[in-house]
Amino acid sequence: MLNLKDSGLSNVWTHATEIVADNGDGVYIYDENGLKYLDFTSGIGVTNTGHCHPKVVSAIGRQAESLIFGQMNIVVHNPILELVKKLKKIVPEGLDKFFFANSGAEAVEAAVKLAKQATGRSNVVVFQGSFHGRTHLTMSMTTSKTVYRTQYQPLVSGIFVTPYPYSFYYGWDDDKTSRFAIKELERLLKSQTSPNETACIIIEPVLGEGGYVVPPAGFIKTLREICDEHGILLIADEIQSGFGRTGKYFAIEHEGVIPDIMVMAKGIASGMPLSGIAYRHELEKNWLKGSHGGTYGGNPVCCAAAVATIDVLEDENLVENASVRGKQLKDGLIILKRHDNRIGDVRGVGLMIATEFVKDNEPDPETAKAVIKEAASNKLLLLGCGTYGNVVRWIPPLIVNEEQIDKALKIFGDALGNI
Numbered sequence: 054m055l056n057l058k059d060s061g062l063s064n065v066w067t068h069a070t071e072i073v074a075d076n077g078d079g080v081y082i083y084d085e086n087g088l089k090y091l092d093f094t095s096g097i098g099v100t101n102t103g104h105c106h107p108k109v110v111s112a113i114g115r116q117a118e119s120l121i122f123g124q125m126n127i128v129v130h131n132p133i134l135e136l137v138k139k140l141k142k143i144v145p146e147g148l149d150k151f152f153f154a155n156s157g158a159e160a161v162e163a164a165v166k167l168a169k170q171a172t173g174r175s176n177v178v179v180f181q182g183s184f185h186g187r188t189h190l191t192m193s194m195t196t197s198k199t200v201y202r203t204q205y206q207p208l209v210s211g212i213f214v215t216p217y218p219y220s221f222y223y224g225w226d227d228d229k230t231s232r233f234a235i236k237e238l239e240r241l242l243k244s245q246t247s248p249n250e251t252a253c254i255i256i257e258p259v260l261g262e263g264g265y266v267v268p269p270a271g272f273i274k275t276l277r278e279i280c281d282e283h284g285i286l287l288i289a290d291e292i293q294s295g296f297g298r299t300g301k302y303f304a305i306e307h308e309g310v311i312p313d314i315m316v317m318a319k320g321i322a323s324g325m326p327l328s329g330i331a332y333r334h335e336l337e338k339n340w341l342k343g344s345h346g347g348t349y350g351g352n353p354v355c356c357a358a359a360v361a362t363i364d365v366l367e368d369e370n371l372v373e374n375a376s377v378r379g380k381q382l383k384d385g386l387i388i389l390k391r392h393d394n395r396i397g398d399v400r401g402v403g404l405m406i407a408t409e410f411v412k413d414n415e416p417d418p419e420t421a422k423a424v425i426k427e428a429a430s431n432k433l434l435l436l437g438c439g440t441y442g443n444v445v446r447w448i449p450p451l452i453v454n455e456e457q458i459d460k461a462l463k464i465f466g467d468a469l470g471n472i
């Protein structure tokens with residue numbers, strides 16, 4: 054058994070389990086003793102094609118043998134050019150320029166820096182409950198939990214927070230919640246950050262760490278209209294919701310809205326560190342050459358993994374599978390909810406689904422934590438989220454099959470019965 058305390062690993066990391074992962078295969082992860090776990094976390098939405106998909110593994114191997122690194126300020130390489138071609142086919146229409154980095158937070162930084170220079174404006178609007186990363190800028194944009202900011206203050210200035218339309222939290226229907234959130238945003242633009250100082254509004258089209266919340270239909274469309282009215286750029290943070298997760302390549306497609314800048318990471322390269330932004334070419338007219346970049350961004354091995362990832366998503370119809378299996382999972386969870394009043398809400402789209410636990414109409418993190426622990430002891434890995442820690446998120450790899458969903462539902466149902 055691993056003794057984490059004496060392992061030499063930094064204490065700043067939280068660990069959902071103490072499993073020492075030895076190898077992964079599809080939906081499964083194996084520990085060093087060969088114990089097999091059904092991984093319904095996908096490493097927080099990263100391994101959308103499953104662990105070690107053979108086509109991704111082979112692309113990585115081939116690329117590593119020919120060129121491990123080609124620094125973007127010095128040379129350009131084929132994997133990155135090929136990736137751009139692939140991405141152009143799947144990102145929302147009109148987003149025709151791409152910049153690559155390594156982590157999600159770095160890509161969010163790139164998006165905000167571009168928005169500032171493109172508009173000549175300084176301020177950023179974020180949504181309550183958002184998670185955009187942990188660098189100094191992105192932690193200042195993150196409002197899902199105070200732990201990400203405590204004792205790091207003062208934070209980066211010029212960031213303004215507006216309510217996410219989280220109907221279950223407010224206890225209202227979608228219409229009322231949507232109207233409230235729009236009214237509050239309009240008030241923010243009247244009272245705290247005037248439109249002519251506001252560079253961008255950034256939204257997670259499905260809120261991730263903040264609780265797996267799907268905004269009411271039409272909300273993002275209205276957001277687009279407000280941005281257009283004021284010349285504010287709309288940024289979609291698709292880091293967790295992208296690459297087929299919600300049953301579309303990108304969650305914003307459910308609303309038929311095209312953002313000005315889209316941020317991608319996680320599922321883009323099946324676990325290789327790659328992130329990026331896609332944007333309309335007009336925006337970069339004022340993006341000062343050399344004012345942004347990074348040593349490793351667009352690494353050829355990572356780009357080759359991303360190209361293979363997109364091929365696998367296409368060849369194996371994984372985006373469609375996310376819809377079909379997502380429905381099976383959500384239906385199964387709704388049945389469990391009918392028999393268990395600790396589950397206050399089941400929501401989500403595709404394979405980005407939440408079960409929110411409540412007790413006497415208040416958040417119930419104890420039950421959420423207990424059920425995650427009990428499920429892990431029965432070899433199902435799940436992850437929590439939400440400001441109050443009372444939400445269980447369901448994000449299996451998109452290759453998950455009917456039997457595996459049934460198995461996970463059974464383990465979860467039994468775990469609920471045991472706690």
Ligand SMILES: Cc1ncc(COP(=O)(O)O)c(C=O)c1O
Nearest residue numbers: 156157158184185186261292293
């Ligand atoms: C929506 C969203 N944005 C940004 C990030 C930050 O990404 P990274 O942890 O790769 O910096 C995350 C990570 O969970 C995320 O879910």
